[in-house]
Amino acid sequence: MSGRLRSGVPLVRARLRSVSWSYAGSVPPPPATELDLADTAIFLDFDGTITTADVGMHLLERTAPHDDWWELHEQYERGEIGSRECIFDQWALVEGSEADLRRIAAEVEVDPGFVPLVHGLRAAGAEVTVVSDGFGFYVHDVCAPLGLPVLTNAVDFERHELLFPHEDRCCACSSCGVCKQAPIRDARHQGRTTVLIGDGASDRKAALLADVVFAKGPLAYWCRQYGVACHRFDVLADVHEALLG
Numbered sequence: 103m104s105g106r107l108r109s110g111v112p113l114v115r116a117r118l119r120s121v122s123w124s125y126a127g128s129v130p131p132p133p134a135t136e137l138d139l140a141d142t143a144i145f146l147d148f149d150g151t152i153t154t155a156d157v158g159m160h161l162l163e164r165t166a167p168h169d170d171w172w173e174l175h176e177q178y179e180r181g182e183i184g185s186r187e188c189i190f191d192q193w194a195l196v197e198g199s200e201a202d203l204r205r206i207a208a209e210v211e212v213d214p215g216f217v218p219l220v221h222g223l224r225a226a227g228a229e230v231t232v233v234s235d236g237f238g239f240y241v242h243d244v245c246a247p248l249g250l251p252v253l254t255n256a257v258d259f260e261r262h263e264l265l266f267p268h269e270d271r272c273c274a275c276s277s278c279g280v281c282k283q284a285p286i287r288d289a290r291h292q293g294r295t296t297v298l299i300g301d302g303a304s305d306r307k308a309a310l311l312a313d314v315v316f317a318k319g320p321l322a323y324w325c326r327q328y329g330v331a332c333h334r335f336d337v338l339a340d341v342h343e344a345l346l347g
């Protein structure tokens with residue numbers, strides 16, 4: 103992984119500090135690294151990363167008539183089913199009109215560091231893409247004002263059907279709703295250094311591929327458990343500080 107990282111590159115330099123954000127695992131954090139952000143592709147998860155909580159789980163908690171969705175979530179976390187199967191079956195449990203569901207989704211707050219981080223990264227020349235393997239429809243409401251490219255699932259509200267325009271059935275696992283590895287591979291083929299910022303199970307495969315990983319919550323725990331080097335963060339202001347100072 104470190105072979106793709108650059109040191110001492112002029113232009114914009116982002117110093118990734120070997121932070122001490124309660125990184126208590128047996129795997130040491132990556133060494134301090136300098137990135138040329140003008141040559142970097144940043145991939146941001148949405149649920150629990152851009153937002154302060156998982157919007158999909160919030161919708162399920164608020165609208166599903168029973169708790170079967172939680173067992174699906176646990177099966178997914180244990181690796182017994184893929185994300186596509188998980189959220190397809192969970193979506194069938196979501197009840198409400200489009201207007202109601204958009205209103206409920208909007209109850210979850212956006213991390214206040216999101217907009218400054220995106221502006222800062224773009225000003226430094228980085229490509230920023232949102233990759234979200236959730237119900238998808240609410241991601242655009244947040245990201246459209248910034249003109250951010252978004253790769254996520256889609257909802258046909260008339261048919262109450264969840265669609266997967268970014269699945270990758272040629273992938274070896276072919277079990278995800280959105281293949282988060284595919285755009286990372288594309289960026290690497292273009293010679294870009296890749297950075298993943300995420301928090302959950304849908305970010306694991308991307309974390310195995312990205313050059314630099316920022317992880318919070320369950321993803322940070324998983325990285326520690328499986329020896330995947332990461333920079334742990336709690337809020338996006340931490341990432342801003344690490345990448346932009």
Ligand SMILES: [Mg+2]
Pocket residue numbers: 147148149150151300301302
């Ligand atoms: Mg997430």
